Amino acid sequence: MALKEYTIEEVEKWIVIDSKVYNLTKFANLHPGGANILFAESVAGKDATQLFFGLHRQEVLLKPQYTRLQIGKIAGQEETIRPLAPGELSEVPYAEPTWLSRGYYSPYYTEGHRKFQVAARKFFMEVVQPESVRCEESGKRISQEVVDKMSEANIIAMRLGPGKHLHGRTLLGGVVKPEEFDYFHEGIIHAELARVSSRAVVDGLLAGLVIGVPPILNYGSPELVAKVIPDAISGKKFVALAISEAFAGSDVGGLQTTAVRDGDYWVVTGTKKWITNGTFADYFTTGCKTETGFTVLLIERGPGVTTKQIKTGYSSVAGTAYITFDKVRVPVSHTLGKVGNGMQVILSNFNHERWMVIACSISAQRLIVEECLKWSSQRMVFGKPLTSQAVIRAKLAAMISRVEACQNWYESVTFQMNQMNYNEMSNKLAGPIGLLKQFVSRTARETAEGQEYPSDVSSRHSKLAIFCADATQIFGGRALTTTGMGKLIENYHRTSGFDAILAGAEDVLGDLGVRQALKKMPRNARL
Numbered sequence: 001m002a003l004k005e006y007t008i009e010e011v012e013k014w015i016v017i018d019s020k021v022y023n024l025t026k027f028a029n030l031h032p033g034g035a036n037i038l039f040a041e042s043v044a045g046k047d048a049t050q051l052f053f054g055l056h057r058q059e060v061l062l063k064p065q066y067t068r069l070q071i072g073k074i075a076g077q078e079e080t081i082r083p084l085a086p087g088e089l090s091e092v093p094y095a096e097p098t099w100l101s102r103g104y105y106s107p108y109y110t111e112g113h114r115k116f117q118v119a120a121r122k123f124f125m126e127v128v129q130p131e132s133v134r135c136e137e138s139g140k141r142i143s144q145e146v147v148d149k150m151s152e153a154n155i156i157a158m159r160l161g162p163g164k165h166l167h168g169r170t171l172l173g174g175v176v177k178p179e180e181f182d183y184f185h186e187g188i189i190h191a192e193l194a195r196v197s198s199r200a201v202v203d204g205l206l207a208g209l210v211i212g213v214p215p216i217l218n219y220g221s222p223e224l225v226a227k228v229i230p231d232a233i234s235g236k237k238f239v240a241l242a243i244s245e246a247f248a249g250s251d252v253g254g255l256q257t258t259a260v261r262d263g264d265y266w267v268v269t270g271t272k273k274w275i276t277n278g279t280f281a282d283y284f285t286t287g288c289k290t291e292t293g294f295t296v297l298l299i300e301r302g303p304g305v306t307t308k309q310i311k312t313g314y315s316s317v318a319g320t321a322y323i324t325f326d327k328v329r330v331p332v333s334h335t336l337g338k339v340g341n342g343m344q345v346i347l348s349n350f351n352h353e354r355w356m357v358i359a360c361s362i363s364a365q366r367l368i369v370e371e372c373l374k375w376s377s378q379r380m381v382f383g384k385p386l387t388s389q390a391v392i393r394a395k396l397a398a399m400i401s402r403v404e405a406c407q408n409w410y411e412s413v414t415f416q417m418n419q420m421n422y423n424e425m426s427n428k429l430a431g432p433i434g435l436l437k438q439f440v441s442r443t444a445r446e447t448a449e450g451q452e453y454p455s456d457v458s459s460r461h462s463k464l465a466i467f468c469a470d471a472t473q474i475f476g477g478r479a480l481t482t483t484g485m486g487k488l489i490e491n492y493h494r495t496s497g498f499d500a501i502l503a504g505a506e507d508v509l510g511d512l513g514v515r516q517a518l519k520k521m522p523r524n525a526r527l
């Protein structure tokens with residue numbers, strides 16, 4: 001229906017935002033910012049576009065209860081601020097990686113990857129984003145309806161990486177053939193998921209399965225694979241990786257959960273802590289101490305298995321659990337890999353897990369760069385945009401440089417993964433992936449909260465750098481509230497540190513990278 005047209009003089013009591021006329025008479029008393037403000041001389045009857053975008057996110061106007069307030073438009077004017085359509089790329093510089101930016105080239109990504117990315121972004125925006133908002137707030141686990149849609153599009157299967165498990169499947173409506181699917185495709189899925197989800201929802205959307213299933217695929221017997229994998233990939237059963245304990249986190253060698261043989265069964269006793277998706281998992285890929293070393297078992301939820309929610313700094317949608325195994329009887333056929341060879345099972349799995357965390361983390365970091373670029377351009381201070389301040393531009397420069405450095409290193413590692421088999425990857429990429437994860441999680445926190453320097457670093461330039469990198473400073477008080485303009489910054493500030501811990505603590509991974517390099521030092525290397 002054509003909207004009624006007004007001249008700006010006719011809009012006495014109403015307001016204009018981006019050419020649209022809103023009648024706020026009935027809404028005024030419900031307005032979260034108060035009624036008076038809407039009838040102030042500088043607002044009522046005026047074009048309030050700039051004021052509005054200084055205080056609200058675009059999405060406010062898209063909510064049905066508010067679109068209803070629009071009664072017409074200004075004659076001869078057209079709307080200029082519009083939201084991106086599902087799948088559409090952002091034109092904000094650095095909001096997309098170079099390979100997705102108009103007019104730029106990539107040595108790695110093909111037209112096929114680009115088509116895949118468009119389909120993935122559309123899927124995540126339409127199916128996952130609304131669910132993400134609901135679950136972040138309620139703390140409830142992801143609905144089965146969304147899990148079913150992800151499984152229908154084979155998103156769950158694709159997050160396990162390229163391989164036989166994809167054969168015969170229609171991937172994201174057939175946009176890529178299973179045999180052409182590579183790690184760049186998989187990385188796109190992780191990146192798109194991270195863009196539309198809060199950090200807790202990223203984990204709640206079956207991260208446990210993504211890290212708990214590969215050991216079954218790679219080390220489980222054919223019978224076990226046939227029993228568990230179809231149900232996992234189709235989202236009927238959930239899997240969690242249960243390694244860390246209150247006694248040992250990154251120090252896998254110090255685990256205390258024991259498995260003792262009793263005929264055709266293992267009897268498992270012990271506890272596990274910080275287990276993502278543990279509250280709702282049906283299976284646990286579990287690290288246990290056995291007589292001859294360390295062994296990984298697949299434990300099914302049943303008698304003797306208890307899980308309880310751990311309250312963490314992020315939403316309980318992630319289903320982080322404390323698990324107790326009390327004399328749980330596990331069939332010997334559920335052993336993953338050889339008895340005593342569990343360390344290899346776990347260590348080879350870490351590469352893919354850490355690489356996934358890296359892909360998600362870089363994408364989340366990039367979104368924060370976009371938020372900061374938009375906000376500092378639209379926010380007016382002393383009659384000028386925030387970007388007119390050199391200190392703000394310096395913060396943006398540091399953020400952009402960091403995310404681009406991460407992205408380029410990530411792409412180079414991903415390219416190596418595409419060329420190598422699983423064993424080569426375990427041998428050659430554990431170090432680089434460890435170092436990259438350390439670098440990405442550090443830069444994430446620098447972008448979220450600013451750089452920290454040891455107190456003994458006191459040169460003028462280093463002190464300046466402390467103030468050069470801080471999304472929370474750019475957003476000010478807005479970065480402290482879970483709703484409104486700074487809500488993504490608040491979430492990022494609160495949760496970006498999780499990536500420095502999960503899948504291997506930052507410092508341990510840096511050390512791993514160096515130790516791996518030292519192992520490969522030529523014996524005759526001398527200066």
Ligand code: HEM
Nearest residue numbers: 015022032033037043048051052055056057060066484485
């Ligand atoms: C169609 C018109 C408007 C709608 C639907 C609307 C809606 C809202 C909503 C939902 C909030 C809660 C915060 C958020 O979710 O972002 C809010 C806050 C606020 N609004 Fe509006 N608003 C409108 C126009 C205006 C205008 C013209 C002003 C002008 C000055 C204004 C001033 C404020 C203020 C000061 C706040 C509190 C901001 C904060 O907490 O940071 N609003 N508004």
